[in-house]
Amino acid sequence: MSAQPHAVVVGSGPNGLSAAARLLLEGWDVDVYESAPTPGGAARSTASLFGGAIVDLGAAGHPFGVASPAFQKLKLEEHGLTWKNAPYEMAHPLDGKETAFLSGSIEKTAAGLGSDAKAWDWLHGHVVRDIDKHLDNLLGPMLSIPRHPVHMLRFGPPALVSAATLAKTLFKTEQARALLASSAVHAITSPSRPLTGAFGILFGALGQSRGWPVAKGGTQAIVDALVSVIYSNGGRIHTGVEISDLRELPAADAIILNLTPRQILQLHGTSLAPKTRKRLEKWKYGPAVYKVDFLLNAPVPWTDPRVGTAATVHVGGTVDEISFVESEVAAGRMPDRPFVMVCQQYAADPTRGLTLWSYAHVPHGYIERYPGEIRELITGQIERFAPGFRETVVDATSTSPCELEAWNANLVGGD
Template sequence: MQIPQRSVDHGRRAIVVGSGPNGLTSAALLARAGWQVDVYERNAHPGGAAASAATLGPGTIVDLGAAGHPFGVASPVFRDLDLTSHGLEWVHAEVPMAHPLPHGEAAILHRDVETTAQGLGPDAGRWRSIHGHVTEHIDEHLENLLGPMLRVPPHPFRLARFGPVAAAPASWVANAAFSTEAARTLFLGSAAHAIVPLTMPFTGAFGMLFGALGMSRGWPVVRGGTGQLVKALLSVLHTHGGRVHLNHEVTNLAELPAADAIILNLTPAQVLRVTGTTDEAGSQLAHPTRRRLRGWRYGTAAYKVDFLLDGPIPWTNPAVAGAGTVHVVGGSQELIRAEA
């Protein structure tokens, strides 16, 4: 996204509907730029699923919807907002990710390309070739990929280097580029975070990017739980005069005060509901936009189960114990089938 300039512009008003991390980030940026910002949230707490609670008993901290935060720690916007000065602290494990394999073997994603490659035997060179450039220039790649789709990318040369492998299905890249199960599972395990079948085009991009994030910025968690990330965003928002209205469900945009900009941090179905779904003149969305929103098909959800352990997990390979994220799924073909 394009970050608003910090010059104060009194009189401009923005309304944000939904206080998930994206909505709060937009609100914080606009408030810092001098806008009057109001956020409306139907629940009793802000943040949506970016919340933490003691669901496993007193003294426990359980993230309700989050896992690791590779995009969070590398986010250009979070860095620009200086969330660490508002209480946010990232916590890194010894290694970002591990993938146990049969017979006590394991594939390990380290915090740098070279150490990771050295553990992949004959696939070391191919691993460096695919990930080296992206990892070395991760900030420029993120600026290319996280901005608006319809624009000239700020770093076109970097994007061109990203392209060939990125356009291919992750399953094809894994089988064509690598000869070992360790390299295949590391690549596919990163790509699986796209939460779409690994046989789909462009899932190779997720494999490259998620792996590169781990080898450059890591896959950390938030100290104190992901709810602390929301608190940091709220701190920025409140510092610059923004307001959050909890227990306030917006059922139609017509009920909102006049504003220069309205930002909807909602799902397609919710957007249709608050804007009106008919072709009547009073509807707030153009017909082509409504048609696209009606055609949206939700994919398979990610399911989360939390366990309270009474001791360390006795991994067959002790190197797995140092990983913040462990993919327990078997080999590469099992992973492809599981994500189909």
């Protein structure tokens, strides 16, 4: 290694930028190469879609962003980032039943779950109260000994089973069941699959400790803060440069590929060990998201008006319904009532304008059966809990899995 080690990062998504920023703080010299005209990957926002209102083109809600130990080390708040929480972190409306709400405090969430309050606290309380230790365990390298083994022992057993089984075994109310199962669905896999309990518990515990905030002014603010750390520490970002051969890059002591397995296999000049190549070849991409952004002339007219005060809304009905449609999607079949993730950023950040961010879970690489199919299915799902929603829509833009991949090569088949 030279006196000042030099790193090259390929890809400027939030992970690539975080790696670059961290290395710079450790005294490295860093160059980032990005194929798109602007940095940020799937964490970019735009004001050009709907005449000035900000639209998050990828990520919108940030439970992991606000809790990220890596982000904390970078002090992004000193570089302009502000997290904004809505009165409720998440709402989950149910047909003909009380809505379920995830609040920023476990006491408030549990109080809304009636006879399940105790069981809810049993499952989440210890994680909420020691969230940093759990994040230390869970966000570190997977194959190392956990830093807090006692906490891991307590977290592990319920986390190993499926979120659906856990929900139905522990809870009697549809509300508590739906909250757990739909939190697990952020992993974009059916909550009936083993290990999804871990996602449900962790997402829920994050909501009840750090919240599920949005970034003030758009997710782009996270990228802008990371870029600011990089520039203020002497790093360089080269946009509009697609790397297809590592031998094109300047000499470096380390190369970090902010890419997915298929892309790495297609790169020239990697000299991958056969064992590594084999491991990457085994990687299976998952289902996709089909994104629809709406411009509204009024807030969504939810039947339960409290839903309008949640940043994230899970639109998918009961645990059984969610498990069924997610299994269908994983099997390559498009359900008529897909699980829909909604973010109403305006509930947390009034600077955003009245835009509604949504996506449906769809099969990998899904192509619509007729033009506008997914926009219609998403609209139908929202109308189910907010009759009259259709009349509030002024404009909408759909982004298919293929379009997502064309925008950012890491989103293979919309995964």
